Amino acid sequence: LGEQVSSLLDFDGLSVHPLPLLEDVEIPAPTIRAPSWLDRIVTSAREERLTHTYGKSYRDIVRAFRLSFENAPDLVARPESEDDVARVLDWASGEDIAVVPYGGGTSVNGGVEAGGSERLRGVVSLDTRRMGRVVEIDRQSLLARVQAGVLGPELEAQLRPHGLTLRHYPQSFELSTLGGWIATRAGGHFATLYTHIDELVASVRMITPSGLFATRTLPASGAGPSPDRLVIGSEGILGVITEATMRVHVRPSFRAKASIHFQRFEQGVAAARALAQSGLHPSNARLLDGDEALLNAVALDGSSVLMVAFESADHPLEAWIERAIAVAASCGGACPGGPRLSYSDEHRADGRGGHADEAWKSAFLEAPYLQSALISLGVLVDTFETACTWSRFEALHQDVTQSVRSALHRVAGKGRVTCRLTHIYPDGPAPYYTFIGPAKRGGELEQWAEIKAAASEALMRNGATITHHHAVGRTHRPWYDRERPDLFASALRAAKASLDPKGILNPGVLIDPQVDRDHT
Amino acid sequence: LGEQVSSLLDFDGLSVHPLPLLEDVEIPAPTIRAPSWLDRIVTSAREERLTHTYGKSYRDIVRAFRLSFENAPDLVARPESEDDVARVLDWASGEDIAVVPYGGGTSVNGGVEAGGSERLRGVVSLDTRRMGRVVEIDRQSLLARVQAGVLGPELEAQLRPHGLTLRHYPQSFELSTLGGWIATRAGGHFATLYTHIDELVASVRMITPSGLFATRTLPASGAGPSPDRLVIGSEGILGVITEATMRVHVRPSFRAKASIHFQRFEQGVAAARALAQSGLHPSNARLLDGDEALLNAVALDGSSVLMVAFESADHPLEAWIERAIAVAASCGGACPGGPRLSYSDEHRADGRGGHADEAWKSAFLEAPYLQSALISLGVLVDTFETACTWSRFEALHQDVTQSVRSALHRVAGKGRVTCRLTHIYPDGPAPYYTFIGPAKRGGELEQWAEIKAAASEALMRNGATITHHHAVGRTHRPWYDRERPDLFASALRAAKASLDPKGILNPGVLIDPQVDRDHT
Numbered sequence A, B: 001l002g003e004q005v006s007s008l009l010d011f012d013g014l015s016v017h018p019l020p021l022l023e024d025v026e027i028p029a030p031t032i033r034a035p036s037w038l039d040r041i042v043t044s045a046r047e048e049r050l051t052h053t054y055g056k057s058y059r060d061i062v063r064a065f066r067l068s069f070e071n072a073p074d075l076v077a078r079p080e081s082e083d084d085v086a087r088v089l090d091w092a093s094g095e096d097i098a099v100v101p102y103g104g105g106t107s108v109n110g111g112v113e114a115g116g117s118e119r120l121r122g123v124v125s126l127d128t129r130r131m132g133r134v135v136e137i138d139r140q141s142l143l144a145r146v147q148a149g150v151l152g153p154e155l156e157a158q159l160r161p162h163g164l165t166l167r168h169y170p171q172s173f174e175l176s177t178l179g180g181w182i183a184t185r186a187g188g189h190f191a192t193l194y195t196h197i198d199e200l201v202a203s204v205r206m207i208t209p210s211g212l213f214a215t216r217t218l219p220a221s222g223a224g225p226s227p228d229r230l231v232i233g234s235e236g237i238l239g240v241i242t243e244a245t246m247r248v249h250v251r252p253s254f255r256a257k258a259s260i261h262f263q264r265f266e267q268g269v270a271a272a273r274a275l276a277q278s279g280l281h282p283s284n285a286r287l288l289d290g291d292e293a294l295l296n297a298v299a300l301d302g303s304s305v306l307m308v309a310f311e312s313a314d315h316p317l318e319a320w321i322e323r324a325i326a327v328a329a330s331c332g333g334a335c336p337g338g339p340r341l342s343y344s345d346e347h348r349a350d351g352r353g354g355h356a357d358e359a360w361k362s363a364f365l366e367a368p369y370l371q372s373a374l375i376s377l378g379v380l381v382d383t384f385e386t387a388c389t390w391s392r393f394e395a396l397h398q399d400v401t402q403s404v405r406s407a408l409h410r411v412a413g414k415g416r417v418t419c420r421l422t423h424i425y426p427d428g429p430a431p432y433y434t435f436i437g438p439a440k441r442g443g444e445l446e447q448w449a450e451i452k453a454a455a456s457e458a459l460m461r462n463g464a465t466i467t468h469h470h471a472v473g474r475t476h477r478p479w480y481d482r483e484r485p486d487l488f489a490s491a492l493r494a495a496k497a498s499l500d501p502k503g504i505l506n507p508g509v510l511i512d513p514q515v516d517r518d519h520t
Helices: A002-009 A046-051 A058-065 A082-095 A152-162 A178-184 A227-231 A265-276 A290-295 A318-329 A358-376 A390-412 A444-461 A477-483 A486-499 B002-009 B046-051 B058-065 B082-095 B152-162 B178-184 B227-231 B265-276 B290-295 B318-329 B358-376 B390-412 B444-461 B477-483 B486-499
Strands: A075-077 A098-101 A123-126 A134-138 A143-147 A201-208 A211-214 A240-247 A254-262 A284-288 A304-312 A340-343 A379-385 A416-425 A428-438 B075-077 B098-101 B123-126 B134-138 B143-147 B201-208 B211-214 B240-247 B254-262 B284-288 B304-312 B340-343 B379-385 B416-425 B428-438
Touching: A046 A075, A058 A358, A058 A379, A058 A444, A082 A098, A082 A123, A082 A201, A082 A240, A098 A178, A098 A240, A134 A152, A178 A240, A201 A227, A211 B486, A227 B227, A227 B486, A254 A265, A254 A318, A265 A284, A265 A304, A265 A318, A265 A390, A265 A416, A265 A428, A284 A290, A290 A304, A290 A416, A304 A318, A318 B318, A358 A379, A379 A444, A390 A416, A390 A428, A390 A444, A428 A444, A444 A477, A486 B211, A486 B227, A486 B486, B046 B075, B058 B358, B058 B379, B058 B444, B082 B098, B082 B123, B082 B201, B082 B240, B098 B178, B098 B240, B134 B152, B178 B240, B201 B227, B254 B265, B254 B318, B265 B284, B265 B304, B265 B318, B265 B390, B265 B416, B265 B428, B284 B290, B290 B304, B290 B416, B304 B318, B358 B379, B379 B444, B390 B416, B390 B428, B390 B444, B428 B444, B444 B477
Parallel strands: A075 A123, A098 A123, B075 B123, B098 B123
Antiparallel strands: A134 A143, A143 A240, A201 A211, A201 A240, A254 A304, A254 A340, A284 A304, A284 A416, A379 A428, A416 A428, B134 B143, B143 B240, B201 B211, B201 B240, B254 B304, B254 B340, B284 B304, B284 B416, B379 B428, B416 B428
């Protein structure tokens, strides 16, 4: 494998670094103990602490390879109910102990690790995965009330017998939880309209140190600022999301797809914009640049490829896909295979449709696993993503690719940067970048930090966002702090102080808590 | 006119109550004075004070007819720039003077009147209508940066030469401002997808007593809770919205419409639900019950009518409208006229398309004026609106109509209640009710209060929202206080305390300010 990858990437001397053995890891003894009445919920077991130390970022994997677990949480809580969550928060608040909601632990930005809790006595990682049931289905309103610890595949498996689906597939789908998606404003399946989990939340329940925060299940409301929107994206700093009523979809039976090829990436961008502004609302519309198309075996000649798909449980989609192809053609796109239309009313076992672009879909979901394998080979590989207006995209793209390429050459001597657009809006795209280069054994974190900073600075100076759907966590804080209005941070700090007066929840994420009311 | 209305409504003895003369009004002298350096911006002119005393609700019109203006603001500010707004807020904060953002003054729930400011030294009404320019257009990203004091028609007039439109037509369109729409989460033209102004806001600028709150213009972001969503719906309690970058649309050229008739209202509801869940995303989909269809001259035989329309700047709409008619037909609907398709690339002067349903559209925009005329005749007439899930709608509708009818009979001896669905979502409709009965001269406010309470209680006990797009203001406070999570109110109070430490902004709206930090 090492030789294959070396030759494909033109990196020299890659060799497999053996997986570390958990028994070789040394972790400090817990600094705190839970009271015995929490024995059912809270554990100090070594393996639980180890597996709750990190998320799934490049930095996390490198640190794990180095057996560097000094950051391990003292304890791990696995509540089975809202009451259990409240018990843990009550105890932790009373004892000045940090609580880090773990979700499924797929954070790629330090969102689930201990950190920023120096003023507190210890750290509990709170894992909600024992709360994974679909509690109630309202078929008439296409709503499902779901416990927040459910994993993606578990959720789809429970919805499938009802002919329903959430159709939210972040790349972490197999390992991440509904609560985590809501807390981080995850981006999913839909390339237009219901792009973020935000749009799929009809109501939410969150346990805070000050009590239950539960919103009313409504299709829409104009009653004050949306309470849901304060919870959505709160990244565990306000409370633990325990349940949500989600807008689900009837499983689609009609599908229409097309792969449209462009000689130049800019033509594909123009087509993506035209499509986003057409009012056709495709469920999928991903533009891969030449390198991405090549690496994903979608086009082998350097063409950029726009993959467009419509799906419906209601109506055939000829008119939609034909117009989409015409829109793309007017920007220089060719669709040699023509549209592919299909009808199926079977409920597929994989929950993801499963048609001609299986190669792409499995590559999409397997990319995180591939990253781990590449890292073990000594490859420096990571992704970052953003969103900006269409008018800013050209300058942004040029700046980002040049800045990251320069950083790669500085720290690694070589490397490449590829781009795809994962979501498109009438006012702009969400570009997603992958960078890859040879790692220096022992110097990976410094290499990575320099590239990450170069990328993030380019995003900031071009008016883009530090994250379209990877969230802020701890890693993105320096740039998030420049992006969000200062007064929003003040307001959020104040809101947090009212819900989490001791500042125990996920300290250091999004804001620094205002524990002693010192900001006014 | 009185006799016509008497006969149509079967109310006896209606006669025109003469319009009050402004010169007969007595208002108290202002209790405060502005410093001379604010002379350019702030006035104590009697006429300005009178015209900024009330919004446009039933209660407001009745109180105006009674020459009851003791609530008049002491002063009226008409800033011309963000700096002017900051000057007014600085002065008012320093002097403990309430500032009530007036927008266009079309609030129907006491959102723009003095009230709740007893602890303050006086009240300034802040009118933004001198800030009405489209500042910048980004054609490529379909974005327009607009000053918040622009009125609906002014905005459309400035967008039209660019071939663009916001297509946001609340019923108050002609008199209300962009800032007011954002502050109150106004509902507009689109019956699906972009129903609330919320979805059209790409970024916002707000002047608060603590400074400028400005968000980044982005098509989407996953960086923390949305700062825009804290501003949207804040009803003037956090700051004065001065500017927003709005998602605009290319003016549509293709149109397709149909009026679908149902013998029974429930059939129309079923069709509306099927349409909302079809993924067709009509721009318009309004269901009128038999009475509404009759009063609006849309159907004269008691049929309920579903008015469906699609519009596009990109593609013909045959497939869309035909499928919509088929969906409605499967619920028992008939479309005797068939679909009406049209194409036009002219930019119409009225900014509103202007096709076969002009009668409906003009009735829609003129309804508020008709209300004033009816009130002068001694008719008790008002509307309220909500949203709920589809599974709750049947029980809600029955309870609301019965409760309001009972209240009407109790306080007025007779009266009627009609219903339409103004917006539809996959998970539920937004029903809009009109009630009408004979007023008791001098007892109108008590009559109204009893009916309003009966309606609002029915909304609450059926899991609906107190408002889909009329906002909360002061009138809806008792029910809003039960609808929103208590902890959201705590968080919002805390956020307000950080942006408006003296609690001068629109006191009494949404929450009671936490002026002395006494809630923790």
